[in-house]
Amino acid sequence: MSGDKPWLRLEKVSLTLAGHRVLHNISLDIPRGQTLAIIGESGCGKTVLLKTLIALMQPSEGKVLFDGRDMNDLPPDLLQKQRLRIGFLFQGAALFDSMTVFENIAFGLAAHGRHSEEEIRARVAQRLQEVGLNSAVLEKKPAELSGGMRKRIGLARALILNPEVMLYDEPTTGLDPIMTDVINQLILQTRKAHPVTSIVVTHEMKTVHRVADRVVLLHPLARLKSLEPQILFDGTPAELEACPDERVGQFIRGEARERLIELAMQENGES
Amino acid sequence: MADSALQEMKTGWTKVLQALEAFGDMALFCGQVLATVPKKLPPGTFIPICYRVGVQSVPVVALTGLFIGMVLAVQAHAQFQALGLATQLGHIINVSVVRELGPVLAATMLAGRVGSAIAAELGTMKVTEQIDALTCLGMDPIHYLALPRFLACVLLIPTLTILANFMGVIGGSLICTWIYHIDPYHYWQNARGHISLWDLTTGLIKPLFFGGAIALIACQRGFHSRAGAEGVGKAATSAFVLSFISILVLDFFLGLFLNNLHRFLWPSFTVRAFGPE
Numbered sequence: 001m002s003g004d005k006p007w008l009r010l011e012k013v014s015l016t017l018a019g020h021r022v023l024h025n026i027s028l029d030i031p032r033g034q035t036l037a038i039i040g041e042s043g044c045g046k047t048v049l050l051k052t053l054i055a056l057m058q059p060s061e062g063k064v065l066f067d068g069r070d071m072n073d074l075p076p077d078l079l080q081k082q083r084l085r086i087g088f089l090f091q092g093a094a095l096f097d098s099m100t101v102f103e104n105i106a107f108g109l110a111a112h113g114r115h116s117e118e119e120i121r122a123r124v125a126q127r128l129q130e131v132g133l134n135s136a137v138l139e140k141k142p143a144e145l146s147g148g149m150r151k152r153i154g155l156a157r158a159l160i161l162n163p164e165v166m167l168y169d170e171p172t173t174g175l176d177p178i179m180t181d182v183i184n185q186l187i188l189q190t191r192k193a194h195p196v197t198s199i200v201v202t203h204e205m206k207t208v209h210r211v212a213d214r215v216v217l218l219h220p221l222a223r224l225k226s227l228e229p230q231i232l233f234d235g236t237p238a239e240l241e242a243c244p245d246e247r248v249g250q251f252i253r254g255e256a257r258e259r260l261i262e263l264a265m266q267e268n269g270e271s
Numbered sequence: 272m273a274d275s276a277l278q279e280m281k282t283g284w285t286k287v288l289q290a291l292e293a294f295g296d297m298a299l300f301c302g303q304v305l306a307t308v309p310k311k312l313p314p315g316t317f318i319p320i321c322y323r324v325g326v327q328s329v330p331v332v333a334l335t336g337l338f339i340g341m342v343l344a345v346q347a348h349a350q351f352q353a354l355g356l357a358t359q360l361g362h363i364i365n366v367s368v369v370r371e372l373g374p375v376l377a378a379t380m381l382a383g384r385v386g387s388a389i390a391a392e393l394g395t396m397k398v399t400e401q402i403d404a405l406t407c408l409g410m411d412p413i414h415y416l417a418l419p420r421f422l423a424c425v426l427l428i429p430t431l432t433i434l435a436n437f438m439g440v441i442g443g444s445l446i447c448t449w450i451y452h453i454d455p456y457h458y459w460q461n462a463r464g465h466i467s468l469w470d471l472t473t474g475l476i477k478p479l480f481f482g483g484a485i486a487l488i489a490c491q492r493g494f495h496s497r498a499g500a501e502g503v504g505k506a507a508t509s510a511f512v513l514s515f516i517s518i519l520v521l522d523f524f525l526g527l528f529l530n531n532l533h534r535f536l537w538p539s540f541t542v543r544a545f546g547p548e
Binding site (some may be wrong): 092112 | 403404405406409
Protein backbone atom coordinates (compact mmCIF):
# COMPACT_ATOMS: atom_id res chain seq x y z
CA MET A 1 0.00 0.00 0.00
CA SER A 2 1.34 3.43 -0.94
CA GLY A 3 -0.10 5.57 1.84
CA ASP A 4 -2.43 5.60 4.79
CA LYS A 5 -4.47 8.79 4.41
CA PRO A 6 -7.89 8.06 2.83
CA TRP A 7 -7.79 10.08 -0.36
CA LEU A 8 -11.03 8.73 -1.72
CA ARG A 9 -13.64 7.34 0.65
CA LEU A 10 -17.01 5.71 0.10
CA GLU A 11 -19.12 5.70 3.26
CA LYS A 12 -22.02 3.22 3.29
CA VAL A 13 -22.90 4.00 -0.33
CA SER A 14 -26.12 2.53 -1.72
CA LEU A 15 -27.53 3.29 -5.15
CA THR A 16 -30.83 2.41 -6.78
CA LEU A 17 -31.35 2.61 -10.55
CA ALA A 18 -34.86 2.43 -12.06
CA GLY A 19 -36.19 0.72 -8.92
CA HIS A 20 -33.35 -1.83 -8.75
CA ARG A 21 -30.74 -1.61 -6.04
CA VAL A 22 -27.31 -1.88 -7.66
CA LEU A 23 -25.00 -0.94 -4.79
CA HIS A 24 -25.69 -1.66 -1.15
CA ASN A 25 -23.80 -0.31 1.83
CA ILE A 26 -20.39 -0.10 0.15
CA SER A 27 -17.58 1.34 2.25
CA LEU A 28 -14.08 1.74 0.82
CA ASP A 29 -11.02 3.79 1.70
CA ILE A 30 -8.56 4.37 -1.12
CA PRO A 31 -5.24 5.90 -0.04
CA ARG A 32 -3.31 8.33 -2.21
CA GLY A 33 -1.12 6.68 -4.83
CA GLN A 34 -2.80 3.27 -4.66
CA THR A 35 -3.90 1.33 -7.74
CA LEU A 36 -7.14 -0.43 -6.92
CA ALA A 37 -8.74 -2.97 -9.26
CA ILE A 38 -12.49 -3.49 -8.96
CA ILE A 39 -13.55 -6.84 -10.39
CA GLY A 40 -16.80 -8.76 -10.50
CA GLU A 41 -19.42 -10.29 -12.76
CA SER A 42 -21.19 -8.20 -15.39
CA GLY A 43 -24.02 -6.21 -13.82
CA CYS A 44 -22.58 -6.21 -10.28
CA GLY A 45 -22.27 -2.39 -10.26
CA LYS A 46 -18.56 -1.84 -10.98
CA THR A 47 -19.10 0.96 -13.53
CA VAL A 48 -21.85 2.48 -11.39
CA LEU A 49 -19.40 2.57 -8.47
CA LEU A 50 -16.81 4.28 -10.67
CA LYS A 51 -19.36 6.87 -11.80
CA THR A 52 -20.42 7.64 -8.22
CA LEU A 53 -16.76 8.47 -7.44
CA ILE A 54 -16.82 11.37 -9.93
CA ALA A 55 -20.45 12.29 -9.10
CA LEU A 56 -21.81 11.29 -12.51
CA MET A 57 -24.30 9.30 -10.45
CA GLN A 58 -25.58 10.28 -7.02
CA PRO A 59 -25.86 7.63 -4.31
CA SER A 60 -29.31 7.10 -2.81
CA GLU A 61 -27.64 6.78 0.59
CA GLY A 62 -24.13 7.36 1.91
CA LYS A 63 -21.30 9.70 1.04
CA VAL A 64 -18.48 9.88 -1.50
CA LEU A 65 -15.56 11.85 -0.10
CA PHE A 66 -12.63 13.04 -2.18
CA ASP A 67 -9.85 14.86 -0.35
CA GLY A 68 -12.19 15.25 2.62
CA ARG A 69 -15.09 16.82 0.67
CA ASP A 70 -18.43 15.19 -0.01
CA MET A 71 -18.73 15.16 -3.81
CA ASN A 72 -22.53 15.31 -3.69
CA ASP A 73 -22.68 18.19 -1.26
CA LEU A 74 -20.63 20.69 -3.25
CA PRO A 75 -21.91 23.77 -5.12
CA PRO A 76 -21.63 23.35 -8.93
CA ASP A 77 -18.44 25.43 -9.34
CA LEU A 78 -16.57 23.53 -6.61
CA LEU A 79 -17.84 20.19 -7.91
CA GLN A 80 -16.49 21.15 -11.34
CA LYS A 81 -13.07 21.91 -9.78
CA GLN A 82 -13.06 18.60 -7.92
CA ARG A 83 -13.97 16.74 -11.12
CA LEU A 84 -11.03 18.34 -12.94
CA ARG A 85 -8.74 16.62 -10.41
CA ILE A 86 -10.06 13.26 -11.64
CA GLY A 87 -9.46 11.75 -15.08
CA PHE A 88 -11.86 9.18 -16.54
CA LEU A 89 -11.10 6.70 -19.31
CA PHE A 90 -14.47 5.44 -20.53
CA GLN A 91 -15.10 1.91 -21.72
CA GLY A 92 -15.64 2.99 -25.34
CA ALA A 93 -13.22 5.95 -24.89
CA ALA A 94 -16.18 8.38 -25.40
CA LEU A 95 -14.22 10.59 -27.79
CA PHE A 96 -16.21 13.52 -29.19
CA ASP A 97 -16.90 12.24 -32.69
CA SER A 98 -17.52 15.67 -34.21
CA MET A 99 -13.97 16.72 -33.26
CA THR A 100 -10.51 15.72 -34.50
CA VAL A 101 -8.07 13.82 -32.29
CA PHE A 102 -6.22 17.08 -31.58
CA GLU A 103 -9.42 18.86 -30.53
CA ASN A 104 -10.37 15.90 -28.33
CA ILE A 105 -7.06 15.82 -26.47
CA ALA A 106 -6.84 19.61 -26.22
CA PHE A 107 -10.46 19.98 -25.08
CA GLY A 108 -9.76 20.21 -21.33
CA LEU A 109 -6.91 22.69 -21.80
CA ALA A 110 -8.87 24.87 -24.24
CA ALA A 111 -11.93 24.92 -22.01
CA HIS A 112 -10.13 25.71 -18.76
CA GLY A 113 -7.27 28.07 -18.10
CA ARG A 114 -5.51 30.51 -20.31
CA HIS A 115 -3.10 28.52 -22.42
CA SER A 116 -1.47 29.79 -25.59
CA GLU A 117 -1.91 27.89 -28.86
CA GLU A 118 1.77 26.82 -28.75
CA GLU A 119 1.46 25.59 -25.18
CA ILE A 120 -1.63 23.55 -26.02
CA ARG A 121 0.09 22.04 -29.09
CA ALA A 122 3.17 21.14 -27.03
CA ARG A 123 1.09 19.51 -24.25
CA VAL A 124 -1.00 17.56 -26.76
CA ALA A 125 2.16 16.32 -28.53
CA GLN A 126 3.67 15.28 -25.18
CA ARG A 127 0.57 13.33 -24.11
CA LEU A 128 0.26 11.73 -27.53
CA GLN A 129 3.88 10.58 -27.28
CA GLU A 130 3.24 9.18 -23.80
CA VAL A 131 0.45 6.97 -25.12
CA GLY A 132 2.65 5.77 -27.99
CA LEU A 133 1.00 7.56 -30.92
CA ASN A 134 2.52 9.94 -33.45
CA SER A 135 1.26 13.26 -34.71
CA ALA A 136 -0.12 11.71 -37.94
CA VAL A 137 -3.36 10.90 -36.11
CA LEU A 138 -3.98 14.45 -34.87
CA GLU A 139 -6.19 15.54 -37.75
CA LYS A 140 -8.17 12.29 -37.93
CA LYS A 141 -11.70 11.85 -36.60
CA PRO A 142 -12.35 9.16 -33.93
CA ALA A 143 -14.37 7.09 -36.43
CA GLU A 144 -11.19 6.57 -38.50
CA LEU A 145 -9.28 4.98 -35.58
CA SER A 146 -9.04 1.44 -34.20
CA GLY A 147 -10.38 0.53 -30.73
CA GLY A 148 -6.89 0.48 -29.20
CA MET A 149 -6.01 3.88 -30.66
CA ARG A 150 -9.28 5.35 -29.38
CA LYS A 151 -8.53 4.07 -25.87
CA ARG A 152 -5.05 5.57 -25.98
CA ILE A 153 -6.39 8.92 -27.17
CA GLY A 154 -9.04 8.76 -24.44
CA LEU A 155 -6.21 8.26 -21.95
CA ALA A 156 -4.26 11.19 -23.42
CA ARG A 157 -7.39 13.38 -23.13
CA ALA A 158 -7.93 12.34 -19.52
CA LEU A 159 -4.28 12.99 -18.61
CA ILE A 160 -3.95 16.41 -20.25
CA LEU A 161 -5.19 18.22 -17.11
CA ASN A 162 -2.72 16.33 -14.85
CA PRO A 163 -5.38 14.56 -12.74
CA GLU A 164 -4.61 13.32 -9.24
CA VAL A 165 -6.95 10.35 -9.62
CA MET A 166 -7.43 8.20 -12.77
CA LEU A 167 -10.54 6.11 -13.23
CA TYR A 168 -10.36 3.37 -15.87
CA ASP A 169 -13.61 1.72 -16.93
CA GLU A 170 -12.77 -1.66 -18.48
CA PRO A 171 -9.70 -0.27 -20.28
CA THR A 172 -8.82 -3.53 -22.05
CA THR A 173 -12.28 -4.85 -22.96
CA GLY A 174 -12.61 -5.66 -26.66
CA LEU A 175 -8.89 -5.35 -27.39
CA ASP A 176 -6.53 -8.02 -28.73
CA PRO A 177 -3.96 -9.52 -26.30
CA ILE A 178 -1.13 -7.35 -27.59
CA MET A 179 -3.16 -4.14 -27.27
CA THR A 180 -4.37 -5.30 -23.83
CA ASP A 181 -0.73 -5.50 -22.78
CA VAL A 182 -0.04 -2.06 -24.30
CA ILE A 183 -2.88 -0.53 -22.25
CA ASN A 184 -1.72 -2.31 -19.07
CA GLN A 185 1.76 -0.96 -19.69
CA LEU A 186 0.30 2.54 -20.18
CA ILE A 187 -1.54 2.34 -16.85
CA LEU A 188 1.77 1.44 -15.17
CA GLN A 189 3.65 4.15 -17.06
CA THR A 190 1.03 6.74 -16.14
CA ARG A 191 1.41 5.85 -12.49
CA LYS A 192 5.19 6.06 -12.78
CA ALA A 193 5.21 9.37 -14.65
CA HIS A 194 2.47 11.10 -12.62
CA PRO A 195 1.71 10.48 -8.93
CA VAL A 196 -1.89 9.34 -9.55
CA THR A 197 -4.29 7.24 -7.54
CA SER A 198 -5.80 4.74 -10.00
CA ILE A 199 -9.03 2.78 -9.91
CA VAL A 200 -9.36 0.17 -12.63
CA VAL A 201 -12.66 -1.60 -13.30
CA THR A 202 -11.90 -4.77 -15.21
CA HIS A 203 -12.80 -8.38 -15.95
CA GLU A 204 -9.27 -9.28 -16.96
CA MET A 205 -7.32 -11.12 -14.26
CA LYS A 206 -4.13 -10.45 -16.22
CA THR A 207 -4.72 -6.70 -15.87
CA VAL A 208 -5.37 -7.14 -12.13
CA HIS A 209 -2.09 -8.98 -11.56
CA ARG A 210 -0.17 -6.59 -13.79
CA VAL A 211 -1.30 -3.21 -12.46
CA ALA A 212 -3.11 -3.47 -9.11
CA ASP A 213 -1.85 -3.04 -5.54
CA ARG A 214 -5.25 -4.00 -4.18
CA VAL A 215 -8.30 -5.84 -5.50
CA VAL A 216 -11.95 -5.53 -4.53
CA LEU A 217 -14.45 -8.09 -5.79
CA LEU A 218 -18.09 -6.98 -6.01
CA HIS A 219 -20.93 -9.47 -6.27
CA PRO A 220 -24.36 -8.83 -7.86
CA LEU A 221 -26.86 -7.96 -5.11
CA ALA A 222 -29.52 -10.24 -6.58
CA ARG A 223 -27.30 -13.28 -5.94
CA LEU A 224 -26.24 -12.43 -2.40
CA LYS A 225 -27.75 -13.93 0.73
CA SER A 226 -29.42 -11.38 2.99
CA LEU A 227 -27.07 -9.42 5.28
CA GLU A 228 -24.07 -10.55 3.22
CA PRO A 229 -21.71 -7.69 2.26
CA GLN A 230 -21.52 -6.86 -1.46
CA ILE A 231 -17.71 -6.79 -1.35
CA LEU A 232 -16.69 -10.46 -1.30
CA PHE A 233 -12.95 -9.81 -1.31
CA ASP A 234 -10.68 -6.89 -0.42
CA GLY A 235 -6.95 -7.54 -0.43
CA THR A 236 -3.83 -7.82 -2.57
CA PRO A 237 -3.78 -9.74 -5.88
CA ALA A 238 -1.53 -12.35 -4.25
CA GLU A 239 -4.13 -12.98 -1.52
CA LEU A 240 -6.87 -13.40 -4.11
CA GLU A 241 -5.86 -16.98 -4.97
CA ALA A 242 -5.99 -18.00 -1.32
CA CYS A 243 -9.47 -16.57 -0.64
CA PRO A 244 -11.62 -19.27 0.97
CA ASP A 245 -14.87 -17.94 -0.58
CA GLU A 246 -15.80 -20.37 -3.37
CA ARG A 247 -17.41 -17.58 -5.43
CA VAL A 248 -14.13 -15.64 -5.53
CA GLY A 249 -12.21 -18.70 -6.74
CA GLN A 250 -14.91 -19.40 -9.30
CA PHE A 251 -14.64 -15.84 -10.70
CA ILE A 252 -10.86 -15.72 -10.94
CA ARG A 253 -10.73 -19.15 -12.60
CA GLY A 254 -13.62 -18.22 -14.90
CA GLU A 255 -15.77 -21.24 -14.06
CA ALA A 256 -19.50 -21.02 -14.80
CA ARG A 257 -20.63 -24.18 -12.90
CA GLU A 258 -24.07 -23.65 -11.29
CA ARG A 259 -24.45 -20.30 -13.12
CA LEU A 260 -25.17 -22.26 -16.29
CA ILE A 261 -28.05 -24.03 -14.55
CA GLU A 262 -29.29 -20.72 -13.05
CA LEU A 263 -29.18 -19.02 -16.46
CA ALA A 264 -31.00 -21.96 -18.10
CA MET A 265 -33.67 -21.80 -15.39
CA GLN A 266 -34.02 -18.03 -15.90
CA GLU A 267 -34.46 -18.53 -19.66
CA ASN A 268 -37.06 -21.24 -19.11
CA GLY A 269 -38.87 -19.02 -16.61
CA GLU A 270 -38.96 -16.12 -19.11
CA SER A 271 -40.18 -18.29 -21.98
CA MET B 272 -64.27 -8.47 -11.19
CA ALA B 273 -63.35 -6.16 -8.31
CA ASP B 274 -59.73 -7.26 -8.65
CA SER B 275 -59.58 -6.40 -12.36
CA ALA B 276 -61.19 -2.99 -11.72
CA LEU B 277 -58.62 -2.34 -9.00
CA GLN B 278 -55.84 -3.43 -11.35
CA GLU B 279 -57.10 -1.07 -14.07
CA MET B 280 -57.25 1.79 -11.59
CA LYS B 281 -53.69 1.05 -10.51
CA THR B 282 -52.51 0.97 -14.14
CA GLY B 283 -54.33 4.23 -14.86
CA TRP B 284 -52.84 5.86 -11.77
CA THR B 285 -49.34 4.67 -12.75
CA LYS B 286 -49.82 6.23 -16.20
CA VAL B 287 -50.93 9.53 -14.64
CA LEU B 288 -47.89 9.51 -12.37
CA GLN B 289 -45.60 8.73 -15.33
CA ALA B 290 -47.15 11.59 -17.35
CA LEU B 291 -46.67 13.97 -14.41
CA GLU B 292 -43.09 12.78 -14.00
CA ALA B 293 -42.40 13.34 -17.73
CA PHE B 294 -43.95 16.82 -17.52
CA GLY B 295 -41.87 17.60 -14.44
CA ASP B 296 -38.69 16.39 -16.19
CA MET B 297 -39.46 18.59 -19.18
CA ALA B 298 -40.22 21.64 -17.00
CA LEU B 299 -37.02 21.12 -15.01
CA PHE B 300 -34.97 20.75 -18.18
CA CYS B 301 -36.50 23.92 -19.70
CA GLY B 302 -35.66 25.79 -16.48
CA GLN B 303 -32.07 24.51 -16.60
CA VAL B 304 -31.62 25.60 -20.23
CA LEU B 305 -33.21 29.02 -19.69
CA ALA B 306 -30.98 29.55 -16.63
CA THR B 307 -27.91 29.25 -18.90
CA VAL B 308 -29.15 31.93 -21.36
CA PRO B 309 -27.40 34.85 -19.58
CA LYS B 310 -24.09 32.95 -19.65
CA LYS B 311 -21.51 33.45 -22.39
CA LEU B 312 -21.77 30.90 -25.20
CA PRO B 313 -19.04 28.24 -25.18
CA PRO B 314 -16.46 29.25 -27.84
CA GLY B 315 -16.69 27.52 -31.20
CA THR B 316 -20.12 26.00 -30.65
CA PHE B 317 -22.62 28.53 -32.02
CA ILE B 318 -21.58 29.11 -35.65
CA PRO B 319 -21.44 25.42 -36.71
CA ILE B 320 -24.88 24.85 -35.19
CA CYS B 321 -26.27 27.97 -36.90
CA TYR B 322 -24.93 26.60 -40.18
CA ARG B 323 -26.67 23.26 -39.63
CA VAL B 324 -29.94 24.75 -38.35
CA GLY B 325 -30.10 27.75 -40.67
CA VAL B 326 -28.09 27.48 -43.88
CA GLN B 327 -28.69 23.77 -44.46
CA SER B 328 -32.44 24.23 -43.93
CA VAL B 329 -32.79 26.92 -46.61
CA PRO B 330 -33.63 24.60 -49.55
CA VAL B 331 -36.25 22.57 -47.70
CA VAL B 332 -37.91 25.66 -46.18
CA ALA B 333 -37.90 27.49 -49.52
CA LEU B 334 -39.52 24.51 -51.25
CA THR B 335 -42.09 24.14 -48.46
CA GLY B 336 -43.04 27.82 -48.68
CA LEU B 337 -43.21 27.78 -52.48
CA PHE B 338 -45.54 24.78 -52.55
CA ILE B 339 -47.77 26.13 -49.74
CA GLY B 340 -48.46 29.21 -51.86
CA MET B 341 -48.94 27.17 -55.04
CA VAL B 342 -51.33 24.67 -53.40
CA LEU B 343 -53.36 27.50 -51.83
CA ALA B 344 -53.71 29.17 -55.23
CA VAL B 345 -54.83 25.93 -56.90
CA GLN B 346 -57.37 25.12 -54.14
CA ALA B 347 -58.83 28.64 -53.80
CA HIS B 348 -58.95 29.57 -57.48
CA ALA B 349 -62.09 27.57 -58.43
CA GLN B 350 -64.19 29.05 -55.59
CA PHE B 351 -62.99 32.61 -56.13
CA GLN B 352 -63.40 32.33 -59.91
CA ALA B 353 -67.03 31.19 -59.48
CA LEU B 354 -67.74 34.27 -57.37
CA GLY B 355 -65.98 36.54 -59.83
CA LEU B 356 -63.34 37.34 -57.19
CA ALA B 357 -60.31 35.78 -58.82
CA THR B 358 -58.34 39.03 -58.55
CA GLN B 359 -58.78 38.83 -54.75
CA LEU B 360 -56.78 35.57 -54.59
CA GLY B 361 -53.59 37.42 -53.70
CA HIS B 362 -55.26 38.75 -50.59
CA ILE B 363 -56.39 35.37 -49.23
CA ILE B 364 -53.17 33.54 -50.22
CA ASN B 365 -50.83 36.11 -48.72
CA VAL B 366 -52.77 36.54 -45.47
CA SER B 367 -53.02 32.75 -45.04
CA VAL B 368 -49.33 32.25 -45.75
CA VAL B 369 -48.02 35.09 -43.60
CA ARG B 370 -50.31 34.61 -40.61
CA GLU B 371 -50.69 30.84 -40.34
CA LEU B 372 -49.44 28.43 -42.95
CA GLY B 373 -45.94 29.85 -43.44
CA PRO B 374 -44.99 29.85 -39.74
CA VAL B 375 -46.71 26.56 -38.88
CA LEU B 376 -45.58 24.50 -41.86
CA ALA B 377 -42.04 25.92 -41.84
CA ALA B 378 -41.82 25.07 -38.11
CA THR B 379 -43.17 21.58 -38.80
CA MET B 380 -40.54 21.00 -41.48
CA LEU B 381 -37.85 22.26 -39.11
CA ALA B 382 -39.13 20.05 -36.29
CA GLY B 383 -38.57 17.12 -38.65
CA ARG B 384 -35.24 18.24 -40.05
CA VAL B 385 -33.60 20.07 -37.16
CA GLY B 386 -35.43 18.70 -34.08
CA SER B 387 -34.98 15.04 -34.96
CA ALA B 388 -31.32 15.61 -35.88
CA ILE B 389 -30.64 17.35 -32.54
CA ALA B 390 -32.36 14.56 -30.57
CA ALA B 391 -30.49 11.85 -32.49
CA GLU B 392 -27.13 13.61 -32.13
CA LEU B 393 -27.50 14.25 -28.39
CA GLY B 394 -28.99 10.77 -27.89
CA THR B 395 -25.95 9.20 -29.54
CA MET B 396 -23.68 11.35 -27.39
CA LYS B 397 -25.60 10.19 -24.31
CA VAL B 398 -25.42 6.46 -25.08
CA THR B 399 -21.74 6.60 -26.08
CA GLU B 400 -20.96 8.43 -22.79
CA GLN B 401 -19.77 11.58 -24.59
CA ILE B 402 -22.07 13.67 -22.37
CA ASP B 403 -20.53 12.03 -19.28
CA ALA B 404 -17.09 12.76 -20.75
CA LEU B 405 -18.01 16.45 -21.10
CA THR B 406 -19.06 16.51 -17.43
CA CYS B 407 -15.80 14.84 -16.40
CA LEU B 408 -13.87 17.49 -18.33
CA GLY B 409 -15.53 20.16 -16.19
CA MET B 410 -18.21 21.31 -18.63
CA ASP B 411 -21.92 21.73 -17.97
CA PRO B 412 -23.48 19.67 -20.81
CA ILE B 413 -26.64 21.79 -20.77
CA HIS B 414 -24.61 24.97 -21.21
CA TYR B 415 -22.25 23.42 -23.74
CA LEU B 416 -24.74 21.45 -25.85
CA ALA B 417 -28.29 22.72 -25.25
CA LEU B 418 -27.74 26.51 -25.05
CA PRO B 419 -26.21 26.96 -28.56
CA ARG B 420 -28.94 24.77 -30.08
CA PHE B 421 -31.67 26.66 -28.24
CA LEU B 422 -30.37 30.07 -29.32
CA ALA B 423 -29.79 28.92 -32.91
CA CYS B 424 -33.39 27.67 -33.19
CA VAL B 425 -34.92 30.75 -31.51
CA LEU B 426 -32.99 33.14 -33.77
CA LEU B 427 -33.01 31.24 -37.05
CA ILE B 428 -36.46 29.65 -37.20
CA PRO B 429 -38.14 33.12 -37.46
CA THR B 430 -35.59 34.03 -40.16
CA LEU B 431 -36.40 30.84 -42.06
CA THR B 432 -40.11 31.63 -41.64
CA ILE B 433 -39.57 34.95 -43.44
CA LEU B 434 -38.08 32.93 -46.30
CA ALA B 435 -41.01 30.47 -46.24
CA ASN B 436 -43.48 33.38 -46.28
CA PHE B 437 -41.68 35.06 -49.16
CA MET B 438 -41.59 31.86 -51.19
CA GLY B 439 -45.29 31.21 -50.39
CA VAL B 440 -46.25 34.66 -51.69
CA ILE B 441 -44.14 34.07 -54.82
CA GLY B 442 -45.60 30.56 -55.34
CA GLY B 443 -49.20 31.81 -55.08
CA SER B 444 -48.56 34.69 -57.46
CA LEU B 445 -46.83 32.45 -60.01
CA ILE B 446 -49.79 30.07 -60.20
CA CYS B 447 -52.38 32.89 -60.30
CA THR B 448 -50.65 35.05 -62.88
CA TRP B 449 -48.98 32.39 -65.09
CA ILE B 450 -51.40 29.47 -64.93
CA TYR B 451 -54.76 31.17 -64.25
CA HIS B 452 -53.84 34.35 -66.17
CA ILE B 453 -55.04 36.78 -63.49
CA ASP B 454 -53.87 40.26 -64.34
CA PRO B 455 -50.70 40.85 -62.27
CA TYR B 456 -51.54 44.49 -61.64
CA HIS B 457 -54.91 43.69 -60.04
CA TYR B 458 -53.51 40.64 -58.25
CA TRP B 459 -50.74 42.59 -56.51
CA GLN B 460 -52.93 45.67 -55.98
CA ASN B 461 -55.44 43.59 -53.98
CA ALA B 462 -52.76 41.54 -52.26
CA ARG B 463 -50.66 44.38 -50.92
CA GLY B 464 -53.46 46.34 -49.35
CA HIS B 465 -54.53 43.53 -47.03
CA ILE B 466 -51.42 42.53 -45.13
CA SER B 467 -50.89 44.77 -42.14
CA LEU B 468 -47.77 45.23 -40.06
CA TRP B 469 -49.60 43.34 -37.31
CA ASP B 470 -50.00 40.29 -39.61
CA LEU B 471 -46.28 40.30 -40.28
CA THR B 472 -45.49 40.78 -36.60
CA THR B 473 -47.70 37.90 -35.41
CA GLY B 474 -46.25 35.75 -38.18
CA LEU B 475 -42.80 36.37 -36.71
CA ILE B 476 -43.64 36.23 -32.98
CA LYS B 477 -45.02 32.71 -33.30
CA PRO B 478 -41.85 31.20 -34.84
CA LEU B 479 -39.82 32.51 -31.88
CA PHE B 480 -41.89 30.25 -29.63
CA PHE B 481 -41.95 27.41 -32.15
CA GLY B 482 -38.14 27.56 -32.41
CA GLY B 483 -37.74 27.56 -28.63
CA ALA B 484 -40.14 24.62 -28.25
CA ILE B 485 -38.43 22.58 -31.01
CA ALA B 486 -34.97 23.09 -29.45
CA LEU B 487 -36.04 22.42 -25.85
CA ILE B 488 -38.01 19.28 -26.72
CA ALA B 489 -35.28 17.92 -29.02
CA CYS B 490 -32.51 18.55 -26.46
CA GLN B 491 -34.55 17.04 -23.61
CA ARG B 492 -35.34 13.93 -25.65
CA GLY B 493 -31.66 13.58 -26.62
CA PHE B 494 -30.40 14.04 -23.06
CA HIS B 495 -32.89 11.45 -21.80
CA SER B 496 -32.38 8.95 -24.63
CA ARG B 497 -32.35 5.30 -23.63
CA ALA B 498 -29.46 3.02 -24.54
CA GLY B 499 -28.94 1.47 -27.96
CA ALA B 500 -29.99 2.25 -31.50
CA GLU B 501 -33.64 1.73 -30.55
CA GLY B 502 -33.38 4.28 -27.72
CA VAL B 503 -31.84 6.91 -30.02
CA GLY B 504 -34.45 6.20 -32.71
CA LYS B 505 -37.24 6.62 -30.19
CA ALA B 506 -35.70 9.88 -28.94
CA ALA B 507 -35.65 11.27 -32.50
CA THR B 508 -39.23 10.14 -33.23
CA SER B 509 -40.64 11.45 -29.96
CA ALA B 510 -38.80 14.76 -30.47
CA PHE B 511 -40.65 15.25 -33.77
CA VAL B 512 -44.05 14.10 -32.48
CA LEU B 513 -43.88 16.25 -29.33
CA SER B 514 -42.57 19.25 -31.28
CA PHE B 515 -45.37 18.95 -33.84
CA ILE B 516 -48.05 18.78 -31.14
CA SER B 517 -46.42 21.71 -29.32
CA ILE B 518 -46.39 23.78 -32.52
CA LEU B 519 -50.13 23.24 -33.02
CA VAL B 520 -51.00 23.92 -29.37
CA LEU B 521 -48.75 26.99 -29.23
CA ASP B 522 -50.21 28.24 -32.52
CA PHE B 523 -53.74 28.09 -31.09
CA PHE B 524 -52.94 29.81 -27.79
CA LEU B 525 -50.61 32.39 -29.35
CA GLY B 526 -53.30 33.14 -31.96
CA LEU B 527 -55.87 33.76 -29.23
CA PHE B 528 -53.45 35.79 -27.14
CA LEU B 529 -52.21 37.95 -30.00
CA ASN B 530 -55.73 38.65 -31.26
CA ASN B 531 -56.83 39.73 -27.78
CA LEU B 532 -53.68 41.81 -27.45
CA HIS B 533 -54.51 43.52 -30.74
CA ARG B 534 -58.06 44.26 -29.59
CA PHE B 535 -56.68 45.61 -26.32
CA LEU B 536 -54.05 47.83 -27.96
CA TRP B 537 -56.12 49.04 -30.89
CA PRO B 538 -59.82 48.61 -29.98
CA SER B 539 -61.05 50.51 -33.06
CA PHE B 540 -59.40 48.03 -35.48
CA THR B 541 -60.57 44.49 -36.09
CA VAL B 542 -58.43 41.44 -36.72
CA ARG B 543 -59.60 39.98 -39.98
CA ALA B 544 -59.06 36.25 -39.56
CA PHE B 545 -60.80 35.81 -36.21
CA GLY B 546 -62.41 39.16 -35.29
CA PRO B 547 -65.89 40.44 -36.22
CA GLU B 548 -66.24 42.38 -39.48
